Amino acid sequence: xxxxxxxxxxxxxSGLAYAECHRxxxxxxxxxxxxxxxxxGRGMIKTPAQLAGIRESGxxxxxxxxxxxxxxxxxxxxxxxxxxxxxxxxxxGAYPAPxxxxxxxxxxxxxxxxxxxxxIPDERQVLREGDIVNIDVTTILNGFYxxxxxxxxxxxxxxxAARLVRVxxxxxxxxxxxxxxxxxxxxxxxxxxxFVRSHxxxxxxxxxxxxxxxxxxxxxxVDHFAKRSSGYLLLPGxxxxxxxxxxxxxxDCRYLDDGWTVLTRDGALSAxxxxxxxxxxxxxxxxx
Numbered sequence: 002x003x004x005x006x007x008x009x010x011x012x013x014x015s016g017l018a019y020a021e022c023h024r025x026x027x028x029x030x031x032x033x034x035x036x037x038x039x040x041x042g043r044g045m046i047k048t049p050a051q052l053a054g055i056r057e058s059g060x061x062x063x064x065x066x067x068x069x070x071x072x073x074x075x076x077x078x079x080x081x082x083x084x085x086x087x088x089x090x091x092x093x094g095a096y097p098a099p100x101x102x103x104x105x106x107x108x109x110x111x112x113x114x115x116x117x118x119x120x121i122p123d124e125r126q127v128l129r130e131g132d133i134v135n136i137d138v139t140t141i142l143n144g145f146y147x148x149x150x151x152x153x154x155x156x157x158x159x160x161x162a163a164r165l166v167r168v169x170x171x172x173x174x175x176x177x178x179x180x181x182x183x184x185x186x187x188x189x190x191x192x193x194x195x196f197v198r199s200h201x202x203x204x205x206x207x208x209x210x211x212x213x214x215x216x217x218x219x220x221x222x223v224d225h226f227a228k229r230s231s232g233y234l235l236l237p238g239x240x241x242x243x244x245x246x247x248x249x250x251x252x253d254c255r256y257l258d259d260g261w262t263v264l265t266r267d268g269a270l271s272a273x274x275x276x277x278x279x280x281x282x283x284x285x286x287x288x289x
Contacts, residue, residue: 013238014048026282029183030236038185038234045221046238047214052279054145055214055240059277059288061093062140062147066289069138073153075130079111082136083122090140098139098146098217105261110137110150112262117205117246117254117271119261130156133166135273139217148213148242149289150275161249162270168200169247169272176225176243180278180285186223186233193245194227205246205271207254208263213277214240237282244275 007020015022034040047055065086072085087108090097097108105121112120112135113128120135128134137150152166172193179188194204210223221233225245250269257264265271277288 014050033234041236047240056288058140058142058145059147061142062138062149062289065138066151075156077128078124079122079126080124083107083109095140095142098141115265115268117263119263128155131158133162146213146217147277147289152272165249165270166272170274172197172245173274182237182280184235187228190224190226193225197247203248203252205252210242210244212241235280237280239280242275242277246273
């Protein structure tokens with residue numbers, strides 16, 4: 002990694018001298034690089050000011066997910082939920098990141114039952130008693146992005162569906178617990194997949210988490226399955242999503258011709274929870 006004059010202000014904008022701020026972090030990171038680890042460049046490290054902006058966007062994203070739950074009930078269309086998210090986001094002075102992103106036509110991704118992710122809200126899709134629903138919200142507030150999703154139950158759901166939703170949430174939490182400075186990025190998947198498999202479920206391998214904060218999708222891909230490699234090392238200031246997609250059946254995916262919707266190939270239920278997280282100097286901060 003690059004060095005700086007130790008008496009100069011640190012490049013991260015903390016207001017501290019480099020010697021008091023990033024010198025020791027970068028010295029230690031260089032030792033890991035010599036051992037074969039991939040070290041994130043400074044472009045992948047958020048400054049304190051950027052983290053503050055992402056944190057504020059994360060608060061709004063969390064509030065949207067808190068409030069939209071009251072709108073979910075049998076008979077509601079996914080298009081109606083999309084309109085609610087769109088209206089509320091604009092009322093807060095923010096913008097829904099999915100709208101227009103690479104041609105995506107709506108403000109939120111809504112994935113029902115066997116849809117793994119990227120479901121497009123539709124007037125013809127009516128929620129029914131027993132459905133499980135993932136709502137994936139990404140908010141742009143003052144130029145900063147935060148991305149999170151939750152599972153919701155429509156009325157009373159089957160014990161099997163409830164169990165899948167519960168395990169998927171714990172899988173995400175176990176992955177987030179591995180986020181610590183100078184730990185491997187691959188530790189996330191190494192914690193998630195064995196836990197998921199122990200419950201008889203599978204982890205989707207085609208899709209994963211990603212860097213986020215200054216753009217919707219930034220450098221850094223986060224796998225949620227087990228790997229053994231000297232991949233990226235986690236450093237303070239990195240921001241990315243942890244969002245394992247858990248299938249009740251096999252891990253294989255099927256893609257619709259709309260270019261977005263991803264379903265389980267075998268038609269089994271799927272569940273996903275997601276947070277945007279930041280690596281801190283002593284652990285992890287959940288920003289959403």
